[in-house]
Amino acid sequence: MLEALQSETMRYAVYAGLLASIACGIIGAYVVVNRIVFISGGISHASFGGIGLGYLAGFSPVLGAMIFTLASALGIGIITRRTRLPADTAIGVMWAVGMALGIIFIDLSPGYAPDLLVYLFGNILLVPFSDIILMIILDAVIVTTVVVLYKEFLALSFDEEFGTVAGIPVERLYLLLLCMIALTVVLLIRVVGIILVIALLTIPATIARQFTYDLRKMMLLSIAVGAVLSFGGLWLSYEFDLASGATIILLSGVALILTLGISRLRRSKTRVLHTAMSEAE
């Protein structure tokens, strides 16, 4: 692994993992506490339409993905807030229609679509330098937005009705939050692929949540957890020659189960302690 790190490919893979963890940690925390995991799933799958369009029209599939994730984020957001269509219906429709569009666009594209599997399942070892730059820009946009609007996003997440009464523009903020998810999805596509994105948006944040009840600390901890998991997954995939995206997700899943077990144990220990103390009294 150490000698592998000397190579440019490996270095870019590590950078990509770190940059992905920043967006995942911050936006994943909002996704988890707002319980909008499946909105995120819908947005990421809809991006396939944009990837297909990129192939067909001859522009970057990542740019296509960005257009489609932003459009589906705004679409799901506006439909769920302004119409009486249930959220899960809107999500399901966007999810499948986006995928279907992608398949048709790729069918229509002349010749063979290279890298298609990379977009579906990710490959952290194939992240080009241009994508590292794009990831830095997207991270900067996400971090700035969240720093500037932290108190508004907190109010929106905790108690939207109170936010309205307090005079903050909750609908616009909600749509902006969904757009941040859309950008995060774009940032993650190269690392784990559109199918596995929701795991990276939820697992590090859920692990972090067990150790803190402060949203800010939850974000920072979740960035650290994401970095460790993506680095660990990268190492395992290198050692055992496995698909990197899937290895990162599986390692994350194992880590989640372990931490859930640990916090369960901790809780029952404190309960035993409390009982012992009250008996002693």
Add this chain to the structure above:
Amino acid sequence: MTTADIVKLEDVWVHYNGATALEDIDLSIEQNDFLGIIGPNGGGKTTLLKVILGLVAPSQGTITVLGKPPQSSRNKIGYVPQYNLFDRDFPISVWDAALMGRCGRTGLLKRYKAEDKRATRDALETVGMLEHRDRQMGKLSGGEQQRVLIARALVAEPKILLLDEPTASVDSTMQTEFYEILERLKQRMAIVLVSHDISAVSVHVDKIACLNRQLYHHGSPHIEAEVLEATYKCPVQMIAHGTVPHRVLKEH
């Protein structure tokens, strides 16, 4: 309209999906009023609060809050929703939850200032929760959570405080303490409290309104049995202004 009117509803009707939620409501709330709105569940109590907050627009009639449409007066309204509507696992401390009350006033893109923190400290002090400032909201008892939500409403220095079923998750010993807090607050603002718990409300408030789609009574908390029966559509034991126990009975 006299200047003392904080809230004035005239001929207000609200329809939800074809059903009538509120029918011909005339109500005025004056400065330093302590009004209890009672009525059966589904009788439109929460809808009435939402009309005052400007969250629900009446299909007919007019509503003014401090002489203006409710949306323009929101920064003068303190709102205490039912806590059981929240996610108990939400990662937020008592301090951050209370500070949130200053969110709209501080302004978009701006950070909280020293005066926001001072107001939050004062409000938590008022409700007796300052020493719990670092605890997680979800780990508090129902009564403690309710007090933090009151603090959150108070930090915006409102002229009127609206509380929706505030005692629903509060045990009876805590209830007395809770009403003592309101008793102190009513010197500073008008208070409107919505509840289906007739007994507790009628003991503490100065005025009472009975609501079941229509407003059946509005005035002193001494209510005649017939009015309550009309509100609840069933026989009700006499309400006494004191500590006599009483309850709503089903017709046999």
